Amino acid sequence: MSTSPGPALGFGSSLALLRNAQKSSKGAPPYSLFVNRPLGRIFAAAAHQLGMTPNQVTYVSAACTLAGLLVLGLGPAGWGSGVIVAALLVLGYAFDSADGQLARLRGGGSLLGEWLDHMIDSAKVASLHLVVLVAFYRHFDLRPGWLLVPLAFAVVSAVHFFGMILVDLLGRARRAEAGVPAPPKESAELAKTLLKLPTDYGIMCVVFLLLGAHDLFFGIYTFLALATAGYTLLVVRKWRRDVVALDALAVPKPAASPVNPPQGAVR
Template sequence: MTTLENPRRSIPELRAELRAAQKSGAGVPAYTRWINRRLARAVAPVAAAWGIGPNTITFLSAALSVAGVAVLVVAPAGLSAGIAAAILLASGYVLDSADGQVARLTRSAGPAGEWLDHVIDAFRTPLIHTGVAIAYYVHRPEDAWVMVVALAYALLSSGQFMSQILAEQLSVRHGRSMAETSGRVKSLVLIPTDPGTLCWAFALWATPVFAPVYALLLAANLVHAGASLRRKHRRLT
């Protein structure tokens, strides 16, 4: 019997079940590991108890992310726009982690839901960076170099996402191990590559600090992507 068919299961019971079925934190950046997943664990039992399915959570996640990008493009580049965008993007990221947990609680996990989640993720991050490029073109055309950084970031995020998904599929097919090392130090080192870090960086949108911070995040992700691509290729060889 699924959770949706069993309204007598309380939110505390659902939370207890979820705590017993968490993913490994190996290789997961700090914000995602210790903040975003915990927030998702708070959201998922409530959604399941209220009869909200995982696909609905996925679409809500996408809608929040699109709204965050729209704020950057449409609203004047002020403090309130940056904070609103950061909150919307971070909230979308919470729901992005919650949809799989709702699927587990409602016994509705399956390939179609996983496919939908990955497809939306494949659009989400490049959309954020494309939105930055458009927003700078509209509000700060004199800073053309940030547009170049944003487009490079979009390209990198697409390639890195494809690398991760394809490596997982090929490792299963060919019996290769893609296991990542764990540890707090690694999670802390990976903070610049954390999607949550990117989301909250937009709180600096109205300040002169945003552009250099954004460029530094790209540089850190380039270094990480190079090491990650080399490691995956070596393990698949």
């Protein structure tokens, strides 16, 4: 994380710089690409004007998400609650994008910041569906077997998130060992981007607007669970190919240390 002292740029200039300092759009699902990143960009520029650090923005993201989950788990499953839950989760997700963008604007992030961001994301990915389970149990007229849907969704989401993060981490580590530069930024293909729509966390946030229509919400939620499971099964095969390709990268071996010099050598 940069230790730059306060904003040297105005809001408009910060926003313009952030537009040219985005991560690759390859692999990003639609809501994240077309809604969340632009919204996070605005929050990042505003946070820069306030002199906030990326880690502080991460805490704001966590607070918004936690508030949304508390309303979902403790409040009624009606239209008003759904709007509040959706708004808080959308805000939390936007600030989750803003922390990384703010780090880039300040000149780079830190390992602590990356660790904190992934830890909070891991908690969010799993706990969201467990809180949905609580809401189903308290307010929905479902047979007990249907309560397995959010449990399965929690497992699938955790596996999908961990696999994505791990492949990225292994790739960066192996390329650094092999002295291979990071691949250039690539634009996302529209067809592949739309294919990831059901797995988009942002779409899950917006679906809570329908919380008051129990049957409709449960149907869409179950569809998203099945779509995420199917997509994860497909992408695991790609991740495996990526890791095999990383294994094939030649890593320079360190020079041997003459701990045991050959017989006859000068001692």
